Amino acid sequence: MSEDISRRRMLKAAGATLGAAAFARAVAPLAQFTESTNMEEFLTQHYRELGPEDKTRLIARLEEDTLRKYGAEVTIRDFLPQENVQFGYALNLSVCIGCRRCADACHQENNHDRRTNQSYIRVLEMEQGSMDMERGTMHYDHAVPAEGKFYMPVQCQQCENPPCTHVCPVEATWQESDGIVVVDYNWCIGCRYCEAACPYHARRFNWSAPEIPAEEINPDQGLLSNRIRPQGVVEKCTFCLHRTRDGRLPACLEACPTGARVFGNMLDPDSEIRWVLANKRVFVLKEELGTRPRFYYFFDT
Amino acid sequence: MNPPSTPSHESKAVRHTVSYPRFLLDAFDEATEGSRVFYVWMFALTAIALVGAHAWANQVASGMAVTNMTDQVSWGLYIANFTFSVGLAAGGVMMVIPAYVYDDHDMHRVVIIGEVLAIAAIVMCLMFVVADLGRPDRFWHLLPGIGRFNWPMSMLTWDVLVLNGYLLINLHVVGYLIYQRWLGREPNPKWYLPFVFLSIAWAISIHTVTAFLYSGLGGRPFWNSALLAPRFIASAFVTGPAFIVLSLQVVRRTTRFYVPSGAMRTLVSIIRVTAVVNLFMLVAEVFSEFYAGGSHVASARYLFLGLHGHYELVPWIWTAIGFNVFAAVVLLTPALSEKRWLLNTALVLTFVGVWIEKGMGLIVPGFIPSTLHEIVPYAPSLTEWKVMAGVWAAGLMVFTVGLRIALHAMTGEMRADPEDLGAPAGLPTAGDTAADEDAVGSAGEEVDAPSVARVSQLEGAE
Incomplete structure (x- = not known):
């Protein structure tokens, strides 16, 4: 009887070993993943818990990674929000011709994946006489501006009441004091709840690691903005905070050939954005949702 | 209730440190032994689970680009199955309510099956999220x-x-009951009854919170409906009991555990009501979407009728509606539901129907058209199907093993050796009476008698 039992135990032990071996074989591709990461990265703390030294170390590591994986020397800096600044953006729909140079500039500036031609900006071709996006399209392929159409670029609206940050289970995305909503690429778990929550299709997910040739990489990078994102995390427009917090203008604005875009500090009474808000009849997208965008649209005529 | 000579707390604790590992060892033996059918079943599930694990490992390594999800349709098959599994877990509680709130004795005998289902389904939920x-x-x-x-x-x-x-509540309740049965003691209600009642409220909460995940998003009009949580609960109380009724029939055939027919009748009566309520709420939702019209209806139109030349989800939803209506008709017509094969067909079809309704009928159309009104269709990739099959296989393994241990503890087939535990020999134990009950019950039930004989035959062969 007891011999029978021990024979069974042996058989079971053999079965368990076989099963474990099969399992190890099945999940072997994970080794490839662990090679691309390390303990230090695994244990990286949330952005807001990093001290100055931690940040320096993190940045050094990220720069090193970029050199190793992409072969490009880059400088990553942590641009902090300035006091008494609230950024606002306005777009003149009467002037926009739908050329999509803003989307291209974003693609270059923010080190987007080249294969998917990713960009934080999507331009809708809308029918004159209707604000119904249902009747618009992003897939137009003809000379612009076309007769009877107007064009509406849409990017992150940097909402004052952002649904995306509310839903994040791990506080990997938040609104900074200057109104910009940022993502901690080292903390995001990639659940994509924010992508579902955003009413403006402003967020993008890195379905695989971005591919960019070394010579095309923009080396001026912000820790919370355009540095090359890792695989499996969410990213979004930051109003080019690595530029705008440094006194420059967003790349999409500089690329615009018609001057449709107006950017500035809404707390500065002499800024152009304040003039637009005071003198133009501006509107925001999907106002009824209560998200209170900081991105305004207006018509001249 | 307890052995007559109540030992001091200290010696009690010492005894548990000895007996509990033994219990786990016995449970492990129980989980890894059985008939040839059991081995084939577990082997097949293991194989499928390994295929799923491999597909998932590849997905982690090369990125989620191997799925067919996009920035427009950013959740797909995984979250659909997650939502469905939460319902399955909540549905298990539909045995607990009759058993404990209405003191239904037949249901009381089999309630542990619902609790094991809850555990297996939650394990699946967690795997789908990961x-x-x-x-x-x-x-x-x-x-x-x-x-x-x-x-x-x-x-x-x-x-x-x-x-x-x-998960913890159900692990505690099931674990405690089995352990006590194994020890040969009558479980002390103080240690499980409060948790049973807690689990009832908790079951409602898991599916309500899961519905709130979606219905709380103002930017997704298709989900942004107060009816979503009630619909989730109603459909959960279709799938949970349906799965249990089917499982009970397997339990009857393959174990000597006595399954009273009264429990099956109660569960079918529950599905009779919830299946109709679920259909009614679907109608209510469809009416308010379509009658008012506007851009709000775009997702519903895409789902039910097709939109701008896109019809990808239309066959899915009409299949689901067909299955659910068929099941409701069978359940509501006594002449039809009396036929066991027809009833079982109806239960399987409504299970699949609700699965479609929550996935391809709810999660996916919530993203189509996108928030900028772009139509990007979605169909799961092979990787996604593999991972899904793997998780289901793993869930069924947990269910099978859990059920096997639980039922064998209940029938007394898995029992502590009293000498090992140092208990006075010849002590009458609760398990013996339960086993007697089984014998009586089986004799009274003509369905059970041959299955008992078959099981003993199988065991004799071993």
Whole structure:
């Protein structure tokens, strides 16, 4: 009887070993993943818990990674929000011709994946006489501006009441004091709840690691903005905070050939954005949702 | 209730440290032994689970680009199955309510099956969530205290709490009952009854919170409906009991555990009501979507009728409606539901029907058209199907093994050796009476008698 039992135990032990071996074989591709990461990265703390030294170390590591994986020397800096600044953006729909140079500039500036031609900006071709996006399209392929159409670029609206940050289970995305909503690429778990929550299709997910040739990489990078994102995390427009917090203008604005875009500090009474808000009849997208965008649209005529 | 000579607390604790590992060892033996059918079944499930694990490992390594999800349709098969599994877990409680609230004795005998189902389904939920994460290596960011837990703001953190809570409650109840049975003692209601009642409220909460995940999003009009949570609960109370009724028939055939027909009748009566309520709410939702019209209806139109030349989801939803209507008709017509094969067909079809309704009929159309009104169709990739099959196989393994241990503890087939535990010999134990009850019950039930004989035959052969 007891011999029978021990024979069974042996058989079971053999079965368990076989099963474990099969399992190890099945999940072997994970080794490839662990090679691309390390303990230090695994244990990286949330952005807001990093001290100055931690940040320096993190940045050094990220720069090193970029050199190793992409072969490009880059400088990553942590641009902090300035006091008494609230950024606002306005777009003149009467002037926009739908050329999509803003989307291209974003693609270059923010080190987007080249294969998917990713960009934080999507331009809708809308029918004159209707604000119904249902009747618009992003897939137009003809000379612009076309007769009877107007064009509406849409990017992150940097909402004052952002649904995306509310839903994040791990506080990997938040609104900074200057109104910009940022993502901690080292903390995001990639659940994509924010992508579902955003009413403006402003967020993008890195379905695989971005591919960019070394010579095309923009080396001026912000820790919370355009540095090359890792695989499996969410990213979004930051109003080019690595530029705008440094006194420059967003790349999409500089690329615009018609001057449709107006950017500035809404707390500065002499800024152009304040003039637009005071003198133009501006509107925001999907106002009824209560998200209170900081991105305004207006018509001249 | 307890052995007559009540030992001191200290010696009691010492005894548990001895007996509990033995119990686990016995449970392990129980889980790894059985008839040839059992081995074939477990082997097949293991194989499927391994295929799923491999597909998932590849997905982690090369990125979620191997799925067919996009920035437009950013959740797909995984989250659909997650939602469905939450319903299955909540549905298990539909045995607990009759058993404990209405004191239905037949149901009381089999209630543990519902609790084991809840455990298996929650395990599946957790696996589906992990499968959907872009960075599963950062899972620890979600742990309260260690990571950064955005509670109470994020509905997903509520889901983490209620799902794990429900898992623990059910593990405790099932684990305690089995352990006591194994010891040969009558379970002390003080140690499980409060948790049973807690689990009832908790079951409702898991599916409500899961519905709130979607219905709380103002930017997704298709989900942004107060009816979503009630619909989830109603359909959960279709799938949970349907799965249990089917399982009970397998239990009858393959074990000597006595399954009273009264329990099956009660469960079918429950499905009779919930299946109709579920259909009614679908009609109510469809009416308010279509009668008012406007751009709000775009997703519903895409789902039911097709939109701008896109019809990808139309066959799915009409299949689901067909299945659910067929099941409702069978269940509501006594002449039809009396035929066991027809009843079983109806239960399988409505199970599949609700699965479609929650996935291809709810999660996916919530993203189509996108928030900028772009139509990007979605059909799961092979990787996604493999991972899904793997998780289901793993869930069924947990269910099979859990059920096997639980039922064998209930029938007394898995029992502590009294000498090992140092208990006075010849002590009358609760298990013996339960076994007697089984014999009586089986004799009274003509269905059970041959199955008992068959099982003893099988065991004799071993």
